[in-house]
Amino acid sequence: MTDYTPQPPAAGCRNAPIVKERGQREVFCGLTGIIWLHRKMQDAFFLVVGSRTCAHLLQSAAGVMIFAEPRFGTAILEEKDLAGLADANAELDREVDRLLARRPDIKQLFLVGSCPSEVIKLDLHRAAERLTERHAPHVRVMNYSGSGIETTFTEGEDACLATMVPTLPDTDERQLLLAGALPDVVEDQAVSLLSAMGIEPIRCLPAHRAAETPGVGANTVVALTQPFLNETAALLERRGAKILSAPFPFGEEGTTAWLWTIAQEFGVSPETFAKVTDAPRARARKAIAAARETLDGKSIFFFPDSQLEIPLARFLTRECGMKAVEVGAPFINKQIVGPDLDLLEEGPVIAEGQDVDLQLDRCHAARPDLTVCGLGLANPLEADGLSTKWAIELVFTPVHLYEQAGDLAGLFARPLRRREILSDLEGAA
Numbered sequence: 237m238t239d240y241t242p243q244p245p246a247a248g249c250r251n252a253p254i255v256k257e258r259g260q261r262e263v264f265c266g267l268t269g270i271i272w273l274h275r276k277m278q279d280a281f282f283l284v285v286g287s288r289t290c291a292h293l294l295q296s297a298a299g300v301m302i303f304a305e306p307r308f309g310t311a312i313l314e315e316k317d318l319a320g321l322a323d324a325n326a327e328l329d330r331e332v333d334r335l336l337a338r339r340p341d342i343k344q345l346f347l348v349g350s351c352p353s354e355v356i357k358l359d360l361h362r363a364a365e366r367l368t369e370r371h372a373p374h375v376r377v378m379n380y381s382g383s384g385i386e387t388t389f390t391e392g393e394d395a396c397l398a399t400m401v402p403t404l405p406d407t408d409e410r411q412l413l414l415a416g417a418l419p420d421v422v423e424d425q426a427v428s429l430l431s432a433m434g435i436e437p438i439r440c441l442p443a444h445r446a447a448e449t450p451g452v453g454a455n456t457v458v459a460l461t462q463p464f465l466n467e468t469a470a471l472l473e474r475r476g477a478k479i480l481s482a483p484f485p486f487g488e489e490g491t492t493a494w495l496w497t498i499a500q501e502f503g504v505s506p507e508t509f510a511k512v513t514d515a516p517r518a519r520a521r522k523a524i525a526a527a528r529e530t531l532d533g534k535s536i537f538f539f540p541d542s543q544l545e546i547p548l549a550r551f552l553t554r555e556c557g558m559k560a561v562e563v564g565a566p567f568i569n570k571q572i573v574g575p576d577l578d579l580l581e582e583g584p585v586i587a588e589g590q591d592v593d594l595q596l597d598r599c600h601a602a603r604p605d606l607t608v609c610g611l612g613l614a615n616p617l618e619a620d621g622l623s624t625k626w627a628i629e630l631v632f633t634p635v636h637l638y639e640q641a642g643d644l645a646g647l648f649a650r651p652l653r654r655r656e657i658l659s660d661l662e663g664a665a
């Protein structure tokens with residue numbers, strides 16, 4: 237029988253020693269997730285309860301996007317709120333009333349906590365309950381924290397989906413639930429591949445609209461599409477769902493392994509699997525080969541940022557011929573990234589958490605060909621002659637599944653090509 241399970245190396249990284257670091261971090265906060273979540277959930281609104289700094293972060297992370305009807309905003313906590321001189325709850329209620337009166341299209345409202353709202357201990361959970369009562373049944377108000385203290389930016393999506401899990405209706409239906417906010421084009425590809433194998437029904441969390449919100453129960457099988465959904469996965473499991481354990485769908489091999497894990501769960505035959513995946517697998521391999529010419533033999537160093545580091549290191553080493561020097565991740569939950577660690581060949585330093593100065597020292601000593609890091613570290617590293625890739629681009633760009641595998645490899649090849657061109661020009665001058 238054909239088996240699509242990838243061949244692991246003689247020794248993988250699951251049991252490799254992990255360097256645990258607890259020092260200064262260089263990451264964006266969880267508010268950043270609003271940028272991709274608001275596009276996904278078309279009748280939701282994200283109201284950040286925060287300061288002008290939070291408003292500026294959102295504005296600059298969102299770029300210069302003009303929306304006729306924006307789906308996020310900031311309720312600014314002024315100095316009198318922060319000093320406890322005003323009743324922030326009453327002001328918040330007034331803001332929400334005004335917003336919902338103006339925007340009857342909003343069906344889900346997320347109150348997003350920030351550092352300032354946490355400092356003044358504004359109880360947004362209570363506020364969400366109070367406002368849900370007030371605006372039911374038209375609007376459900378939920379809350380989560382996007383605060384930057386001790387977090388990393390993809391935790392915002394995890395916190396958002398996790399706050400939704402307890403509100404999902406019960407269902408006994410046998411169903412596949414794809415958890416994680418994928419760009420629509422990628423989600424459509426996933427649903428189309430899995431439907432062609434005969435798997436149904438397939439639901440998505442988050443759904444496009446409140447009315448399409450999936451149920452959950454003991455017959456729900458969850459395939460995570462993102463490796464940073466630690467809390468969401470734990471809560472879905474608590475609701476009785478089964479969380480599949482698979483490598484993440486990055487690259488041809490990762491996508492095949494992810495789909496094959498789902499296919500086996502739903503009793504899809506290898507023949508059907510081959511019929512559905514042979515053509516896109518070949519396309520993905522061909523697309524990756526083009527970028528592999530640049531990436532092969534190059535070294536890569538990951539600073540902990542997006543939580544995609546381990547699956548990406550697996551993809552880049554196994555499918556693009558790169559050599560991982562260090563793979564840093566903000567958190568390492570082996571229940572979720574274990575299958576990717578199994579496939580990542582022993583050798584790189586595996587680091588969890590961050591002590592940015594120590595890690596910069598290791599990076600400078602290793603002088604990797606490519607460093608994946610946050611925006612704040614990229615410029616100084618580039619100035620020091622190192623090529624960098626911004627980790628945040630990996631969540632703003634469609635990178636999952638077969639049709640995006642070439643683009644994903646290309647994202648890493650581009651900075652290397654740019655540096656080659658620049659050094660050729662310098663040499664010619």
Ligand code: SF4
Nearest residue numbers: 265290293350351384
């Ligand atoms: S780190 Fe805190 S204060 Fe800064 S933008 Fe994020 S939530 Fe707001």
